[in-house]
Each structure stands twice: as C-alpha cells, then as structure tokens.
Amino acid sequence: MIPISHYLIVSGILFSIGLWGLLLRRNILLILLSIEIMLNAANLNLIAGSSLHGNIHGQITAFFVMVIAAAEVSIGLAIAVLLFRKQESVDTNEIKWLKG
C-alpha cells in the first residue's frame, strides 16, 4: 500500500510544474498545457483521497473536473486560434488589450 503522502507529494510536484509553466511561459498553448497539468494534479489528489476514504466522491469529482477541463481547453484553443488570426502570434506579452 503506497502511503497517501506519496500521492500528495507527486501531485504537489505536478502542481508546481504547472504553476511554473503558467507564470513563466509566454506561449499561450503552453500555458493551456500548464493549466491542464495543474488540473490533473488536483485530480490525482481527489482520487487519492477517494481511495483513502473508501468512497467514490473523489472519483466523481475527478470526472467532473475532466469534463470541465475538456470544455475549457476547447474554448481556450478557440481563443488561441482567434488570437493567432488577429495578431499572428500566440505570445502573451503582446496581448495587453485588457489593460485599463
């Protein structure tokens, strides 16, 4: 039996990698990938919790997260495509129209 702390450590490492990518990468596709990694880190936690407590609540939530992640990726990619069409680049440094 692998202790719960191992799962948590792995998920923590995954989450950190995702956050690191989210903050430092400038390519919007890679940022989306990083977000996916963070979501999966969370999923890992949920499933580990599920097996620890012996119920399926965590697994159900994980499925929800996956569905939402899929939706989010599809919208995110669509935005990325539109962005690319508009300014021929997917570099976030050049996306500053939201500035007040």
Added chain:
Amino acid sequence: MVEGINFSFFWLTLWIPFLIAVFILFFLIKFPRLASALATLGMFISFGLTLLALPQFYRLHHHHLLPLESSLTWISLGSIQIEFGILINGLTILMLLIVTGVGSLIFLYSMTYMEKDEGYARYFASLSLFAFSMIGIVVSNNFIQVFIFWELVGLSSYLLIGFWYQKPEASTAGKKAFLTTRVGDVGMMLGILTLFGFLLQSGLGTFNFLQTEQNLNDAAIPAGWMTLIALGIFLGVVGKSAQVPLHVWLPDAMEGPTPVSALIHAATMVAAGVFLLARVGFLFMHSPQALTIVAWTGAVTAFLAATVALTQNDIKKILAYSTLSQLGYMVMALGLRSSEAGMFHLTTHAFFKALLFLGAGSLIHAIHTQDIWVMGAASRGERTLLPLFRKMPITSLTFIIATLALMGIPPLSGYHSKEEILTVAHHGPTPIFWFAMVTVFLTAFYMGRLVTVVFFGSDKGRLPPALEHAVSHSPSIHESGWRMTFPLVILAIFSVIGGYLPIREMLPDRSHFEMAHGHALELISLAFALSGFFIAFFLYRFFPSGISPRFAAVRAPLFVLEKKYFFDAIYDFFIKNVQDNVARLSDAVERWVIVRGAVNGTAFFTRFLGDRLRKLQTGMVQFYALLFAGGFTLILFIWILGGRA
C-alpha cells in the same frame, strides 16, 4: 332674557367679499363692469348686514353680555386647538362699521376712478380680497387667525400697491411694503409663539383671546418675557401701522391707485395695528415697559412724519406722511393706556383721511398730476378768484372740511378725538405731551401749505419751465360723476358730525377712566393749529416759490427733511452692504468651499487614487495569475500559522 346675537350675519359679512373675489377671478375677468358692480354690491351687503346686527349688539351691550364668540375648530392636534371664529364686542362692531362703511363708499368711488383701466376686474377682485382679509382681522377670536388675516391684508396690499405692475416703481413699492411689514410679522410670530409656549407650560395652552386673557395671571409669565412677548406683537403693529422705524413702506405705497391709498393705506389696514393693540391690550397691561416703548414709538412717529410732510410736493405723499403722523397719535394713545382715545381717533381719522385721499384722487383724476404746485398752477391761467372752487366745488369744499377736521378745528370730528388724545398725553410724560402738541402745529402747517398751494395759489408765483409745460397741457377740469362725488359728500358729513357719534360708548370699559377736559388745553391746541395754518397760508400765498431759497438758515434742516431722515438711505445701505454681502458670501461658500473644495475635492482625490491604482492593471494575464498565486499562498500561510497558534 336677552337672546344672543345672530352670528350668521357676521359669517356672511366675512365670506361674501371672499366669494366675490374668487368669483370675479374665475368668471368675470372678461366682464369688468359686471365685476365692479358685483364687488360694490357685495360690500354694501356686508355693510348692511353689520347695520342689521347693530340693534342686537346694543341690546347685549346694554345688558353687559359681551363679548360673545362663535368658532369652528380649524386645526385640532393633540394638545393644540386652533380655532376659526368670530369674537363680538364693541371693538369688533365699531371696526366692522368703519371697514364696511368706508369700504363700500370707496368701492363705489373706484367704479368711476378706475373705469378706463384695463385691470378693472382684477382691481375689484383684489379689493374684495382685501375687504375679506380686513374683516377677518376684525372678527378674529384668536392669535393665529389674526396672524393669518394679518398676512392676507399684507398680500392684498402688495397686490394693490403693485396694481400697475408694469411700472417698476409700483412693483418695487409693493415688494417693499410686503417685506417691511414681514419684518414686523416675524416679531409678531415670535411673540405669539413665546406666549403660547408659556401658556402651554402651565397647561393652559390656547390661542384664544378671551381664554388667554383669563389664563394670563395663572400662567405667571416672568416680567421680562412678558415684555418681550408684548414687544414682539408690537413689532407686528409697527410694521403694519407703519411706525418708526418700519414706516418707510407707506409713502412708497402711494404708487397704488388712489382709492386704494384711501381705503388700505389711510382708513383701514394701517389702522389694523392700532386695532390689534386695542384687542390684545390685556397683554400690554402686564408690561409697563412695553407700554412705555409703545407710547414713545407713537410720539416719535407722529412728530417725525409730520416734519417730513412739510417738505413733500406730491399730494399723496403729504397725505401719506400725515397718515403716519396720525397713526403715531393713535399708537401713542394706546401706549398711554387709552384704547378709547386711540380707537376714537382711528374712527374719525378713517372718515377725514379717506375723504382727503378721495378728494386728492378726484383732483388727480381731473388734473392728471400729483404735484401740488402743478395742481395749483393748472387753473391759474384764468383770472378768477379761487378757480378750483368754481370748477370742482364739491371736491374743493369737502377737501377743506377734511383739512379742518384733520387740524382739529371745532366742532369737526377731528377736534374731539384729537382733544381726547391730547388730554391723555397731558396725563402722560411731559416730553410725549410736547411732541404731541408740536405735532398739532406741524399738522396744521403742512395741511395749510397743501391747501394754500392747491386751492388758494397766488398767480404771482413763477413755475419752472418743466411745470409750465405740464400746465399748458392739462385738460379742462371738472368734477367726475356722482359715483365719485357721492362718497365725498357722505364722508364729509361724517367728518363733521363724527365727534358726536356714540363711539366711545361702544368700546369696552376696560381702560375707561374719566379725565378732566381742561379748557386751557383746548385753547392752546387750537392756538397751535390756527397759527400753524395761517403761517403756512401767508408763507405760501406770498412766497409761492417756497421758503428755502430765501432763508439760508433752514436749508440744512430742510435737506434732512427732504431726505426723510435718511431712513431709506440707511436701509438701502444695509441691504446693499449687509444683506447682499451675506448672500454673496453664502453663494461663495457654496461655490468654493462646499462644491469646489469638499465635493470636487473628494472627486479629485478619488480620481487621483484611481489613477495610481490603475498602474497595477498591466493587462498581462500572467501578472494577474502571479498576484493571485502569491496572494493565495500568503492567505494559506497565514491560515496555517493561525491554525497552529
């Protein structure tokens, strides 16, 4: 058993003029002749009703069953009852007779006088409104009701002074009258409030005159406050009866049509102050200090106004100052605790002063000028003796009768009432008595001047070219119609016999104290009056261009008189320099401190802060994400720390 008085007579007397005013305003503005006839008829009906109530009144009076009152509750709020009612005693009846009697004559007179005016219907609506308000004051049985009608006569006076509102002088004079009397009304309101406050404190809160009179002793109001209350109410009187220092509006009020001056600004409304003093005399009886001030105000007004009248050239202005002076007499008499003498003089004065004004109106109507010199000169071209007497015999004769009555020549009405006032003054403080005596002389002098210049003008005098021009354009002069001469004759009759009417017997005998009529006093005052008249007669008959060019010594005092003791100048100065500056200051505070400083300052500060905080919004999503992650970590960190602790 004597049956009570029929109050419906009085309710009708009160409301008929009001209903007529409203009816004219709504339906008859386009039918001026009908409006004037209706208004005049209404006034005569009111007079008739008062006359009808007279026998009942005498019966009750005889049995000492007065005063009687009848009232409706107008406002009832917890501990406060404000009534709307009618109080009947001799004072009410006397004043009602004057108001409706003189009033109906003046309505009749106005029908001709105002005939060609385009505001004919509006004039009669306003005049009826005035009659309503004035009757309202007279019949009021409580302080609030008096105050209400007090304000309403102010309104009708405002409307009628400014009747020719397209003339800037007229509208300014109306405004001035309203505001000046309102200064007095503020005092009156405060007086009433204080009085009521004290009465309420002692559990006897009422506005009713009779109840107040009964409760006044129980309320135990401190003497100082009692004086303040009395003076507050007296301030209202000072405003309405145009006593010094709030007299400035009355001479200006002569901008109104002449019948209005006769009715409102000579016979009735300005006398309302005197009437009110008589009505609430019981308040003043509790405060000797206030009475002293009242007496002095009256004496000073009588004297100052008479001196100013010496130098005026406008016939209506002379009469206005004369009115001021006579009102001063009445107020003085009341200040000396003789409401009887005051009311007596009020009555006779109403007759002869209304007559003087109507006579002046008749002259103005015929000659189209108000300047006494032009009037006198207007008929000078024809070399007959006393030309005006020939052309306008009734006007001239009645005018002379009224003049003699005003001067106090026996046996005319003015003689009796003035003699009574002088007797009262004789029993009062010596300086006041001499003020009164000198005023007798001055009165005779300015009236002598007026009459001499207008009726007995010498043809040796020279007129300035400007006046020559006016004279040569004056139309042929004649009397104007029975509706104008009839009131003159009636008023002249009353000016003659007024002294013998049973007026004093009607008044409540509260302040009645018999005084010895010294013959010496009569002779002295008569001597004063006659000398004043004849000095003026000779001066103006033989030096028609006036005395000031000849006697350098009188120039300085004459200048002061011509400037009317600088009252207007001082008030103008005050308005320009104090009131306007306070107003400007308030406006500046609003503009600069509140709006520019506080409000826009806040707005500026907010904008400034927003401008700084805006810098955080870089527009880079990842920067936001960094802040979010950092912030979340921080919160987590604190939470864990807190959880440990």
Added chain:
Amino acid sequence: MIFSLPWIPLLGAITILCIPKNRIALLKSVVLASCGLSFLITLSYLFRFEIGNSGFQFVERLVWLPALGIQYQAGLDGINMTLCLLHAFVSLAGAFVACNTAVRTKEYLFFYLVLVGSIYGVFTILDLFFLYLYYEMTLIPLYPMIIIWGSKNKEYGAMKLTLFITAGAVVALFGILLFYHNLGLETFDLIQIREVLRQAGGLNHAFQKFLTPFLLLGFGVIASLWPLHSWSPIGYAAAPTSVSMLHAGVLKKMGPYFVIRLAVTFLPVGTLYWAPWLAGLAAIGILYAGMAAIWQKDLKFMVGFSSVSHMGYVLLGIAAMNPIALSGAVFLMFSHGIMAACTFALIGFLYEQTHVRGVDDFGGLGKKVPFVATCFVMAALASLGLPGFSNFVSELLVFIGSWPRFPGVVVLAVFGILVTAIYLLRAVQQVCYGPVNPRWTELQDAAQFSQKLPFVLLLGALLVFGFWPHGLLRVIQPTVGAILP
C-alpha cells in the same frame, strides 16, 4: 390592490416598450392613463382611509424568501398615505409635462414611468429589503434622464446627483444592515419589527446612539441636509422639467420619510440624542440656503436652494420629536413637494419656449402670459408661507411644535421666512412685473387644457389643504402620535 400602485406605472413602462416609437399619441395616452389611474387609486385610498387608526391599513403580503424573512408587503399609514397623495399629484402633473418631450419621446416616457412606479413602491412597501430595492431603483432612470434630456452642465449635474445619493444610500445601507443583525429577528418585515421592539421596550440605548448617525446622514443626503445638499441645486438645474418636479417634489421627501420610518420609529432614543445636531444643521441650512438663493441668477438654482432651505423646516420638525412638530413636518413634506413641483413646472414651461431661465432674462410676463404669471406668483406666495396655502399651516405647526425644545432654532427659522420672502418677491418682480421684455413677443401662454391642468392641479391641492388642513392632519396625526415614545 395596494400592490397595483407601483405596478400600474411599471406595467405602463413595459407597454411603452412594446409600442413603436412613432405612435406618439398612443405613448402619451399610456403615460397619462397609468399616472391617472394610480392617482385615482391613491385618492380612493385616501377616502377609504380609516381616520384615527394609527397602524397600517390595507396591508397586503406575499411571502417571497421566507429563509431570509423577506416578504413583498405593502400598506399605508398616515405618513405614507400623505406621501402617496403627494406623489399622485406630482406624478400626474409631471406626466402632462413629460408628454411635451420632443426628442426620443418613447425612451423618456419609459424612464418616466419606471421612476414613477418605483417611487410608488418606496412609499407603499413595508419591508426593509424591498424598500431599499425600490429606493435604489428610483436612481436608475434618473441618471439617463438627466444625461440625455438635461440642460446646462448636465453631465456634471447627473454625476453629482447620482453619486451623492448613492453614497448616502450606502451609508444608510450599512446602518440598515447593522440594525438587521443587531435585531437578530431575521426578518425585514417593518410591522413585525415595530411590534417586537415595542414589546421589548426598544433597542439598547448605546447601540441606538451609535446607529442613528448612519441613518441620519445617509438619508440626510437625500433630504439635502446641510452641508450635504450641494447636489440639489445643480442636479435640479441640469434635470429636465418633469424630473426636477419629481425629484424636488417627491424623491427628496424620501430622506425625511426614511428618517421617520426607521430612525424616529425604531431608534427614538438615538434620534433624541442626536436631535440637537439635526436641528442645528437644519437651522444653518434654512438661513444659508436662503441667503444663497438671494444671490442666484438662474431661476432653477434659486428654487433649488429654496428647496434646501425648506427641507430645513422639515428636518427641524423631525428633530423636535413631538407630535405637533412631526405632523407639521409630514404636512410640510406634502406642501413643499407640491409647491416645488409647481415652480419647476412653471420654469420649465418658460424655458421650453425661451431657452433662458435667468432671473433677469424675463420681465413683464404678467402682461404677456397672464395665466402662467399668475401661477408663478401664487407658487411664490405659497413658498413664502402665505396663509391660505398649506405651506403656511405646516410651517406654523413646525414652529409651534419645535418651540418648547429648540426656541433658538425656531427664532432663526422664523427669520428664514423673511429671507424666503426676499428672494421670491425679487424673482416675482423681475419675472412677472415691469414692462414687457421685447425679446419675448412670441411667448405663448398656457392655453390648452392639458397645459393648464398641471398647474391647476398642484395649486388647487395647496389651496384645498391650506383652507382645510384638517383634511390631511387627521390622517397624519394618529400615526405620528403612535410613533413617538
């Protein structure tokens, strides 16, 4: 039935949205019909009002969110009956004026009806939650109405008015929430709160003293309590005529209404504690705004300051905390509202034709437009407290009632009446009297029935209740007597 008061105008507004914008006549008739219908319903309530009953009558209730204690509950007592009547008069008169809007009529009338409906809502609702909701709802149409149809510095005026009132509302909301939580009843039902408080003998005194300033200041802003009044002259000057009428006439009265409904009723000890401050500020407001009005060159500014000054009397009457003064204050809210609406309608009538409204721009209108000039003089006389108009009675009651508690303030306030007379008579003289100004030879008098009706309606109301004040006082007095401790 009482629910219908706000909902008739609101449904009217929705109807207007469904009508094509070129059907002007139809649009106007919808507006007039819905305002007229509400007017008649209000009158019917007045006639059916049970005299002597100090509680709420005609109460209707709809459970809305029981978990939070929120219900849609409406009813009338003497105070809001009076204010509904005021609103009925002003909104009907204003509807006639609003129908004269020339540009973007449909949108204007829509906003107008929303405003009218939400004001009815404020004055009928007896639930704190919906009270606040309707109150905020009145602000929504105001902003576009001033910005789009206003005049003279309108962006600034609209911004300032909206910000001030919103800020006041926020302060007041804070107070209301504190009150709600401290009460611990979990209900917004005003009737129930009042009942519970009465049995419990009121809230903790220290808490009352702490809470009251929030309500007084927050609602004082709407009542243009000095020195928070500066939105009012500017806002009125900027607003279109019918908005000025509704705002000066009715909306402004919400401030004192809330103060009476919440502070005086629920926090009597706190209000009593702060009353001297309120009375002092009221006195300053009366004189200061009066003096400032003397110096104004623009008629609307003058009337704006005048309304600040008059609200001082209302606040003074509330501060006195006794039945007579408070009845006077409520009556004065009615009288002043009608008078202010009438004055703004008159100025608007002139402005529409001349596009000026300086005090010295006119002259001789008495000759040129006798009907309007007569109304102008009458409105001025009402404003300066002439007997015969209900303003006199109400001010008199405020004076009599406040005298025992604040004699000094009453002295100042009575002088305020003199100041009022100064600026109003000056304005009357310059506008109506004197020779006819040759610039305005084309000026038309109000000739049609629909032009005259608003003025007749408003001045008529003042005169009726001026001669017969008991007609309203008997409605107001029992309620006021029951509110006060």
